Amino acid sequence: MDRANKPQPISSPTTTGPQPQVNTHKDRVSATLPTGDSVEILLYGATVISWKSNGKERLWVSEAAKLDGSKPVRGGIPLVFPCFGPPPKDHATGALPQHGFARNSHWEYLGSSSSESGPLSKGGDDSVKLDFGLSSANLSAEAKKAWGYDFGLVYSVTLGKDGLQTMLNVRNSGSTAFDFQILLHSYFSTPSITRTAITGLAGTSYVDKVLNATEHTESNTSISITGEVDRVYKSIPQDTTSVLVDGKPILDVQRDNVRDSVLWNPWIEKAKGMGDFEPKDGYQKMVCVEVGAVDGWQKLEPGETYEGGQILRAY
Numbered sequence: 001m002d003r004a005n006k007p008q009p010i011s012s013p014t015t016t017g018p019q020p021q022v023n024t025h026k027d028r029v030s031a032t033l034p035t036g037d038s039v040e041i042l043l044y045g046a047t048v049i050s051w052k053s054n055g056k057e058r059l060w061v062s063e064a065a066k067l068d069g070s071k072p073v074r075g076g077i078p079l080v081f082p083c084f085g086p087p088p089k090d091h092a093t094g095a096l097p098q099h100g101f102a103r104n105s106h107w108e109y110l111g112s113s114s115s116e117s118g119p120l121s122k123g124g125d126d127s128v129k130l131d132f133g134l135s136s137a138n139l140s141a142e143a144k145k146a147w148g149y150d151f152g153l154v155y156s157v158t159l160g161k162d163g164l165q166t167m168l169n170v171r172n173s174g175s176t177a178f179d180f181q182i183l184l185h186s187y188f189s190t191p192s193i194t195r196t197a198i199t200g201l202a203g204t205s206y207v208d209k210v211l212n213a214t215e216h217t218e219s220n221t222s223i224s225i226t227g228e229v230d231r232v233y234k235s236i237p238q239d240t241t242s243v244l245v246d247g248k249p250i251l252d253v254q255r256d257n258v259r260d261s262v263l264w265n266p267w268i269e270k271a272k273g274m275g276d277f278e279p280k281d282g283y284q285k286m287v288c289v290e291v292g293a294v295d296g297w298q299k300l301e302p303g304e305t306y307e308g309g310q311i312l313r314a315y
């Protein structure tokens with residue numbers, strides 16, 4: 001599929017040269033580059049549960065997160081598909097749980113491809129791409145009953161020396177068109193929420209779920225988080241949303257073929273209400289910037305594919 005404005009990939013994996021290290025375990029896959037940067041993905045939900053760059057963990061995962069497949073992971077990068085939030089009851093996704101079934105389905109590891117174009121000291125662009133698949137054929141009976149379309153998802157997680165790319169490819173493999181939404185529900189780690197700001201959303205309209213889903217326009221070039229935040233920014237003109245600490249960027253989140261983003265921090269009361277959110281003051285150490293296509297629905301005709309995702313760059 002050709003896309004206008006397709007960002008440069010973080011590196012281009014080839015099949016030649018020595019391979020970065022990939023380890024597969026019963027319930028997860030991890031990869032490490034010669035730089036020491038690493039990524040770990042749980043097969044349950046194809047949830048990225050760790051991304052280390054320059055020696056630092058960049059994702060926040062609750063200490064009480066369930067990693068045993070009993071519920072979606074509270075932290076990392078859960079995948080939201082085919083509906084975001086509680087689905088409208090009169091929609092084809094209406095019988096699905098909040099955020100759909102992708103984050104609580106068992107995905108298949110499809111394999112890896114990697115590259116090493118030169119020594120790191122000379123700027124080699126080592127990268128490794130890990131692919132995960134989920135299709136209607138291996139969906140739980142419950143999810144199948146609630147959303148009976150034929151589909152194939154391939155989720156590609158590419159770790160490069162310059163960042164992490166996560167892309168979801170959706171294919172309609174049936175004979176009926178379907179509507180869907182996607183969202184990469186990334187929980188980023190920050191040393192202190194009071195020192196954190198978000199940029200790259202100015203001038204964008206958003207739905208504020210904390211204020212009865214009313215619509216507003218973002219007037220701040222730099223957004224501080226001083227209480228519960230749950231906003232859906234729509235059709236964002238800028239490509240990149242950044243997380244800053246003490247005024248300096250620690251992370252860029254670049255949208256690829258998706259135009260919306262959710263900004264979420266549960267703050268004190270909501271964190272208290274979530275059994276799997278620990279420590280309770282952990283809201284001070286995380287912020288969710290969730291890129292996706294959640295304003296309205298994407299429609300896929302039989303045989304069509306859609307691809308969208310993000311490139312994360314850490315500083």
Ligand SMILES: O=P(O)(O)OC[C@H]1O[C@@H](O)[C@H](O)[C@@H](O)[C@@H]1O
Pocket residue numbers: 072085098099185209230231262264290
């Ligand atoms: O508790 P869940 O289902 O993981 O959802 C967490 C949050 O996810 C965000 O994407 C939603 O905008 C919030 O409304 C929601 O509370």
